Amino acid sequence: MSVSLPSVFAKPRVFAPVVTPFTAGLDVDAPRFVAFCQWLVGQGAGLALFGTNSEANSLSLAERHALLDHVLEAGIDPAQMLPGTGACALPDAIALTRHATEAGCAGALMLPPFFYKGVSDDGLFAYYSDVIQAVGSDQLRVLLYHIPQFTGVPITHALIERLIAVYPHTVVGIKDSSGDWANTAAMLEKFPGFAVFPASEALLGKALPLGAAGCISATANIQPRAIASLLNAVTLEERAEWEGKVATVRLAVQAQPMIPALKSIVAHFAKDSSWTRVRAPLTPMNPAQSGALLQQLQALDFSMPSMASLAAVAA
């Protein structure tokens, strides 16, 4: 297989599915979002805007469109971005994917339509194909998004094979959020050159030797530098040390409801309680829960450095 990968994929990279802040009225808070994106890039992470951990499906089409524009207007390099553009409704997926492509984003991370269950590979192929043809751009790079525990709609290997066969230049990778290592390993073996991103830094130790493209991980929101250090480690000893560090932090966080936990942590280190807000159906952590989590992280010597610019937005 020969695909043309954007330069951002030239070596293994960490991308953060950027958590989305809300105002007191639960509107999207663009200034805080932009400041956080800038912090993440400064810490060595790429931006998987509008991911699961971004509450992307809790945002309207207009909100997603406007928020990407805000980030672009702030001067953040679109070559660092893999916005989520999948949607249940084909016109929404087309509009979001077109916008991301025209903006020069490195790629579009596309959920399958996730309302109907038991849909066929024919139907999913038609969905991806309809989007690719409607966008009709040589610049488009699609990453598939396999997260069956939320979508109920798995991306099968047979579907990947069909998509690569017809769109070798466009369908260039996948995020595997299944947590099923056997699936990740099988894709790495079956589809050489295809950019396979596990959804957890804890899998990098096994995935990198098999050619993984890096990771797109929830906890990249809070430990981007550490994951980048793991990816950039020169010696095996160095890599093992970073693996241990990032794994313990991840374990502590993933024992909690992920999104409220990430937001509580960002709120704490940005000294800005507005970060704790979530949209229904999610609920924020209560102070006892977040206090316990933060104590646990403190015991691990964890902190998020250099957040003065975020505190400044709050002031």
Next chain:
Amino acid sequence: MSVSLPSVFAKPRVFAPVVTPFTAGLDVDAPRFVAFCQWLVGQGAGLALFGTNSEANSLSLAERHALLDHVLEAGIDPAQMLPGTGACALPDAIALTRHATEAGCAGALMLPPFFYKGVSDDGLFAYYSDVIQAVGSDQLRVLLYHIPQFTGVPITHALIERLIAVYPHTVVGIKDSSGDWANTAAMLEKFPGFAVFPASEALLGKALPLGAAGCISATANIQPRAIASLLNAVTLEERAEWEGKVATVRLAVQAQPMIPALKSIVAHFAKDSSWTRVRAPLTPMNPAQSGALLQQLQALDFSMPSMASLAAVAA
């Protein structure tokens, strides 16, 4: 419990989750949709526009908004309508519910947000509460929508109790698409006066004696008159006869992928093949499949009468 039910609920009613036609370019086909809505109302059905069988989640917000306007402009009585207005994104659910309420629709049939799984009743209560408060209208009537096989997000009895306690005037009913008769029966017993709609006419024989509000059923798209006759039956013998008729048709159709099957049947009787189109991730029936289904229905003496107006739209 004392709730104020719109007059359309005064006696058990059948509502059709109206199937949505598409043009050759897969845009929403408003003239065909309006003609079909008119036919359904003429056959005695209410209109549960934008339901699961309407491919509602495959339509954009703008398409749903415009399509409801088309139906209203055609002069169809909004008191006959229960449009689906639930969505993953709170702003979408608010916009759709507000539009339906301002249009004078009898009620809004609201899916829970269905991307995240394992969400709490607190989070779901917040979602419905946020929509009700944002719409802020005495005219709003919400019907909850329990379809866990697609959403992965069940509507629990504890949630219903909380919503009724806080919004007794607004949260007036539920569509139970689970197919779990024990659940339907338990709600009918626990929540007297609450409008409980099973999703299948096949359950009416058991549900009507317990106080069911009628049904909102996929196959009401093709046999509205027969289901209305069942609901209006005066004698038990008459009811039993209609029950048998509608049940055999339903059995034949539900053995197939429901939405493509319904559309193939409408296409056949409207003499208009454009009705067979679906949006990805659904796929249309192939001619062999639809031919076999139509033969089966013919053997049951099934037909859709009085469709000249639909054929006229096609001409």
